[in-house]
Amino acid sequence: MIPAAFEYYRASSVDEALALMQQHGEDAKVLAGGHSLVPAMKLRLATPEKLIDIGGISGLQGIQDRGDHIAIGALTTHWQLESSDLVQQKASALSQAAGAIGDVQVRNRGTIGGALAHADPAADYPGAILALNATLVIRGSGGERTVAASGFFTGLWETAVQDGELLTEIRIPTDAANANSCYLKFPQPASRYPYVGCAVAMTTSGGTCSDVRVGFSGVGESAFRDSGVENAMRGQAVSEASAKFAGDQATNGRSVLSDWSVSEEYRRAMAKVFAKRALLQVGR
Template structure:
């Protein structure tokens, strides 16, 4: 199908993008990598009157240390993140996750900001950012605000983004010494979207696990932190038995998706398997 007619604007700055989004009587959408928006336009599931392209705004593409955090500009591509030595040093699951997204063409153009704004339940970044205790910086003509990832992702393709706002930055705290992280996923082989994806962050001190963070995507209709798995391993020694017992708690009490890729029971089984793999990788 051919998209409905729309105006196209290439913004040269964040301020220009925000002005273009603030057109009276025009429904405008932000275009970044376009891997989610363009298919929706072709199917006419989304029919904006204007597209505001922010992909070439230089001030939104960076990965740098800022105090005790790593700041990632919203138009940083998946490839940028996969190749980041800074992230590999401190938050290894982020380059790992980036390298598992799509194919080289997708990784070269797709952006982290566009992915999280779309909030696909099977996308990789939402679960990873939840496990990382990341913050999302949003900007509108009225100013900026910062939300914890937990408060940004609200549900099925739903975020806290308001009309006229764009994602400008993702802030990831640098973990304490002894912290390891990983992202493991069972992927749909064609799209490489996650049927089940599990991000885990664990600090190990004298063989004991602390600050356990486990998050899933692909399992339910939105990403989520799995408090049951976290509590089961928190304060325990990093033995195979404790890891297996914690992983067995995966996705308890969650409304699990069932579709042509995986039935509910199979997804529940995969959540346990991938929680165990992730926790073994960081704590075993």
């Protein structure tokens, strides 16, 4: 399978990428690692007339400790996040989500910025980004703006990134909850996409949950924070029973995806089970 023909442009800086995006407008798509876009182009699900390759922009790579947050360049690969000691310690849910994507070869090449901007409803990162209370840095020709993770995923394959803008950095607060976080995934055995992905970040004090954030991937049309689970867990002693009660609130009042392999009912039931397991994992 070969993509439809396109014109190829290579940007060597963010400014150059933004200028190319402005010049080519809607005809152009941005290429990062290419592990969502190239498969879509091979299937002719995407037929951009122009591709702007940002993969060589060195300023968008790497993981930095900035004290109150970790800054992750948009081109940082899943493997780099999976294997980073800093991310494992300060934002374990993110390194676990990265390590749960696809396979080794895909993780070597796919990027966090590309995955987030693509916003596949079955992507792993979005639930983790929500539970970790991340901030997304977006640059456009008018300058830089930041968007909270809670406002980033706006619908099916839709994000807060507007035409002419580029997601450049992901910031993860280095708070106690993020250092005590996890991402649990129930993958489709062939595709490895999650039926359910559940991320939890929790602070505990003497065995009681003082605060908790719960994010789901793969369950709804876009990733979401589940306040029903959070409210049921906050202030409770963490036990099998309290985690089950809180987990059972998962997806209540929300529409849940159904597809050829998993019914809505089953996915909803598994969301509750994985929420309970994730709560217990970080609550112990």
